[in-house]
Structure formats: structure tokens, C-alpha cells
Amino acid sequence: MDRVRNVTGKTKRLPRYVREQQMLDAAVQMFARRGYHAASMDEVAELAGVSKPMVYLYLGSKEELFLACIRREAGRLLDAFAGQVNQADAPDQQLWHALRAFFVLVAENRDSWRVLHQQAPAHGEPFAGEVAAMRTAIIAFAADLIDQNIRSRGVSEATEHDVSALAHALVGAGESLADWATEHPDEDPATTARRLMNFAWMGLDNLLHGSIWRP
Amino acid sequence: MDRVRNVTGKTKRLPRYVREQQMLDAAVQMFARRGYHAASMDEVAELAGVSKPMVYLYLGSKEELFLACIRREAGRLLDAFAGQVNQADAPDQQLWHALRAFFVLVAENRDSWRVLHQQAPAHGEPFAGEVAAMRTAIIAFAADLIDQNIRSRGVSEATEHDVSALAHALVGAGESLADWATEHPDEDPATTARRLMNFAWMGLDNLLHGSIWRP
DNA sequence: GTCCCTTCTTACTTACCAGTAAGATTACTG
DNA sequence: CAGTAATCTTACTGGTAAGTAAGAAGGGAC
Structure with a gap:
């Protein structure tokens, strides 16, 4: 510069x-x-x-500088989510819009993504904690969507614990696909979002219809 | 010591x-x-x-020491996978056995998992490359299982690209659940593996029966 | 017992880089 | 056009930890 x-x-x-x-x-x-x-x-x-x-x-200081980076980029990511979610939408639509916004953001800000996803968690407190808080908010959002879906069908014996595990799996799949997408810059972020919707939501759909995988 | x-x-x-x-x-x-x-x-x-x-x-040197750690722990992880997989089993059984072995290993070796998953990728070459190679092998294994499943049903127009994306999502979900499991040490690793089987395999099942999520 | 190879230590050097002291320069304000 | 409150720089200090030189001491072979 x-x-x-x-x-x-x-x-x-x-x-x-x-x-x-x-x-x-x-x-x-x-x-x-x-x-x-x-x-x-x-x-x-x-x-x-x-x-x-x-x-x-x-x-x-160097620590404060790094923290400031993390806070700015984490804020942008959460804003991108919040800006796309309309509580009136169906759960799958909410997830779809959020994922699309997420993959767009990552595609346009690879360095930010690397700082949040790869660097910050590896360097202890207070950095890891700051990112963990952001991630917790995202996971809570995902858990809420799953929960809404469960309740709307009245299907479930799923505990909060079960839902939390599913939300973690969903978010992890998203993070991994975000990394994958940075290696395939030609792919439209909306396409990546569709991939994840299919992988995750279809699985949930099956689960919520009582179709359980057994060993 | x-x-x-x-x-x-x-x-x-x-x-x-x-x-x-x-x-x-x-x-x-x-x-x-x-x-x-x-x-x-x-x-x-x-x-x-x-x-x-x-x-x-x-x-x-410190670099060589870190590399030696990564190589040893990555080798153990790959061995744990290889030791549980029987090519004659059905794809879902292969995945089930591999996941169970994985979550058992992580539960018993949290520090190893942190080194491989959190530390190594954050500190550039040659460390990141070493872990990336291990991860690539695991993803290839996952992709192969998905592919077997697809072929056995003759369902698909899925390209290698599509399968790779699914495999990345599956592995990412597993990594995230591994982290989640370290915060819930009471949970049996086999239970964690079942959670992931349900989340992922049921989703794939739906996909492979032609049930596609649409925006 | 004595030779000698391996294991092991104390005590040092050195480079790097976070952080700072002191002050120069620009441009806004009345 | 002063006075002054910002922006901005050069040139330094100090602490920390990687890496090493030189040699001590255990213990097996014969």
C-alpha cells in the first residue's frame, strides 16, 4: 500500500x-x-x-491490534448473518439466506476468514475466547432453526443436548465447505450454500421423519 | 515428568x-x-x-520437533482409521467403524487432536502442508464411501466435484463434533459417532433418493 | 578394572522484534 | 498568520527464547 x-x-x-x-x-x-x-x-x-x-x-499493542482485527471481522460476519435473516421466514429459508450470505462474505474476504477460523483460535486467550463467543452465537442460531423445525412438526424426543450436537455438526460442515470454496474460487457462493443445504437439511429432514440410521 | x-x-x-x-x-x-x-x-x-x-x-530444532509431533500424531490417526475399515463391509458400516475409531482416539488424546486440528494449520509451512496431506487422505476415504454408495444405487449425476464437496462437509462436521465432544467428556464416543452418522448419512440417503432441497 | 561410546548438563551467545523516547512537520482554528 | 493540536518519523532499548560450545559422568564390553 x-x-x-x-x-x-x-x-x-x-x-x-x-x-x-x-x-x-x-x-x-x-x-x-x-x-x-x-x-x-x-x-x-x-x-x-x-x-x-x-x-x-x-x-x-500487538495483542490489541490482533483483538481489534478479530472484533471487526467477527462483527462483519455476524452482521452479514443478521442482515439476511427474517424471523417470519420458514426455518429452511432462514438457513438458506444465512448460508448464502456467509459464503459470499468468505469468498470476498478470504483473509478475514483465515484470521477468524485459522489464526485466532490457535493463539490462546483472549483471542480464542473472542472467536468462540462469535461461533457460539452462530451455533445458537443454527440450533434455534433446528429446534423450530422440530417443534413445528411435533415429532421429537430430541433434547437440547442432541440439538446442540446437530448444530455443531452443521456449523462445522459450513466451515469446512468455506475452506473448500476458497480453493474453488470459480464456484458461485450460492451454489456452495445449496450444497450445504442439501447435505444438512435433507439429513435433518430424514431424521425428523423418524428415519434413524442404526449400526 | x-x-x-x-x-x-x-x-x-x-x-x-x-x-x-x-x-x-x-x-x-x-x-x-x-x-x-x-x-x-x-x-x-x-x-x-x-x-x-x-x-x-x-x-x-524447534521446527523439526513440531514436525515430528505432527507426523507421529497424524500417523496414529490414519492408522486408527485404517485399522477399523474392512473393504468388504457396506459403505455405511465402513463409515460407522471409522467414525467410532476417530472419536475414541480424540477422546483419549485431546492434546494430539489440538495439535493436529488447531495448532499445525495455523503456523504455515511445512506444518500446514503435513496436516493438509493427512486431511486429504481422510477426505478421499470419505469421498470414496459416498461414491460407492452412489454407484451401488445407480442413481446419480453427481460429478467428482460434487462428491468432493460432500466429503469436505462430512469431514468438517466430524471435526466440529470432535471439538464439541471434548467439551462433553461424559459422552460415549460411539454415541458421538452415531450422531454424525444420523446427521450425515441420513442426509446423503435423502439426496441419493433424488430428494433435493430447493431454494 | 579400564576403555570408550552414549547419555546428559551447565553456562553461554545471539538474533529478533515488541515497544518507546524525543522531537519534526502539517494543517486546522481563531 | 500565529498558536496549537493533531499526524507522523527516526533511532533507539530491552527482554526473551532459540540454539550451541565444552565437557562431565554413567555403564556396557572385554
Whole structure:
């Protein structure tokens, strides 16, 4: 990221908020590509077009910088979910819209996804906890959809525990497909979402009709 | 890990192979609990009941030590799969046996699982590549089972691409459930395996009978 | 008992990088 | 056009942990 220069060749000054976002952009990229430890503050600063003390002035420390990245990207992901979900829709429609939004977001922000999914959980507290909280919210959303579906059919002897396990499996399948999708950039995110709907929802459908797999 | 002492109070010497395994045990534990970077070679050595230069003498460097951990644990995981699979069984039985072995292994070796699933992929090459290779083998196994099932029913227009996506989703669901299971140590691994069989196989069953989810 | 190979330790060097002190420069404000 | 409140830099310090040099000591072979 070359630094903007004015006519006299001197470096242009930018307001704090703009610089902070540039720093976060640079940090997300570095953390995603090199990993938390291998990414040096000097490199982040250089990529942001700024000197190192500026990063410390605005973001505090390497830990706080990483946390700020995680919070920003986690917020975006949750917003993408929330923005697509309409409580009035049927459960499968809610899941469909949420998944589509998710795969679109991941396709457009691979580095963010790597930071959230691969880097943050591996580097202990407080990073892992922050991502775990986000993931818990997503799993709760999935569990709620499954639960709605169960109740609407009156089928079930499923406990909260059972539903939680299913939600974890569903979210894990989504995460894995997100990784798979980054290796197939040609695929439309909506197609990926359809794949997961079929894999997961059809399985649930079978389950909820009392069709159980036995050893 | 206190060092073994003989009657005179002097430290007991052990043959190289035994020490190496102790070092790897200690390293897996440290890497899993503290993370790759936060785990220091001094701590690993102390936990193994040995001084740091011994670790360097036998295992080479921190990178090689981590790689050795990954290779050993990945090998065990693949062996656990291979040992349970009988080609003569029906596809669902093969998957069932493999999943049960997998969840048993994870329940008994949480640290190994954390190293393979959480630490190794986050710290770049050559670690990520080593785990990716193992994961590719597992996904190929899953894809093969799905494919067998498809062919045996003669149902399908599924491409290799489609099958690969399903296999990725299935494996991701398994990984996520493995994490979930470590938070529920009371649950029998076989029960966890049954959960996944129901979630995944019932979904596939529906798919293969031509029952497709549509937006 | 004594030779000698393997196991094992203490005590050090060195490189890297997070974090900072001190001050220069720009541009807004009255 | 001063005064001043931001933005921004160069040049440094210090702590931490990877990696190593040099040699001590157990224990099997004969």
C-alpha cells in the first residue's frame, strides 16, 4: 500500500479513523498470510503506509491490534448473518439466506476468514475466547432453526443436548465447505450454500421423519 | 515428568528411543496447551525430564520437533482409521467403524487432536502442508464411501466435484463434533459417532433418493 | 578394572522484534 | 498568520527464547 503523496512529494496526512482502518486492513492481511507471530509490527506498519509508532499510538499493542482485527471481522460476519435473516421466514429459508450470505462474505474476504477460523483460535486467550463467543452465537442460531423445525412438526424426543450436537455438526460442515470454496474460487457462493443445504437439511429432514440410521 | 532416579539419587539414563518418545509426549502437551510459539524448548525439555541440549541433539530444532509431533500424531490417526475399515463391509458400516475409531482416539488424546486440528494449520509451512496431506487422505476415504454408495444405487449425476464437496462437509462436521465432544467428556464416543452418522448419512440417503432441497 | 561410546548438563551467545523516547512537520482554528 | 493540536518519523532499548560450545559422568564390553 503506497502512501498517498501530495504535489510537493510530501506524505499526505490522513484523519485517525481512516488510518486505523488502513492499519486493520494491513494487519488482517499480514496475520492471515504469515500468522500472528510471524507477522511483525514493522511489516504491518509498512503495508499500512505508516511508521510503527503510529500503529502503537492508535491501536496500542500487538495483542490489541490482533483483538481489534478479530472484533471487526467477527462483527462483519455476524452482521452479514443478521442482515439476511427474517424471523417470519420458514426455518429452511432462514438457513438458506444465512448460508448464502456467509459464503459470499468468505469468498470476498478470504483473509478475514483465515484470521477468524485459522489464526485466532490457535493463539490462546483472549483471542480464542473472542472467536468462540462469535461461533457460539452462530451455533445458537443454527440450533434455534433446528429446534423450530422440530417443534413445528411435533415429532421429537430430541433434547437440547442432541440439538446442540446437530448444530455443531452443521456449523462445522459450513466451515469446512468455506475452506473448500476458497480453493474453488470459480464456484458461485450460492451454489456452495445449496450444497450445504442439501447435505444438512435433507439429513435433518430424514431424521425428523423418524428415519434413524442404526449400526 | 519427574526424572527417574536410581538408588544413589543420580539421574537414570535411558536409551535414545525412549527419550525421544518422552520428548514428543512432552512437546505435544506443551504445543497443545500453550501453542507453538508460547511453548519454549526449555519447558518442553523440563517436562520431558531432560535438559534442552538433549532435545536439540535428538530432534534437531524447534521446527523439526513440531514436525515430528505432527507426523507421529497424524500417523496414529490414519492408522486408527485404517485399522477399523474392512473393504468388504457396506459403505455405511465402513463409515460407522471409522467414525467410532476417530472419536475414541480424540477422546483419549485431546492434546494430539489440538495439535493436529488447531495448532499445525495455523503456523504455515511445512506444518500446514503435513496436516493438509493427512486431511486429504481422510477426505478421499470419505469421498470414496459416498461414491460407492452412489454407484451401488445407480442413481446419480453427481460429478467428482460434487462428491468432493460432500466429503469436505462430512469431514468438517466430524471435526466440529470432535471439538464439541471434548467439551462433553461424559459422552460415549460411539454415541458421538452415531450422531454424525444420523446427521450425515441420513442426509446423503435423502439426496441419493433424488430428494433435493430447493431454494 | 579400564576403555570408550552414549547419555546428559551447565553456562553461554545471539538474533529478533515488541515497544518507546524525543522531537519534526502539517494543517486546522481563531 | 500565529498558536496549537493533531499526524507522523527516526533511532533507539530491552527482554526473551532459540540454539550451541565444552565437557562431565554413567555403564556396557572385554
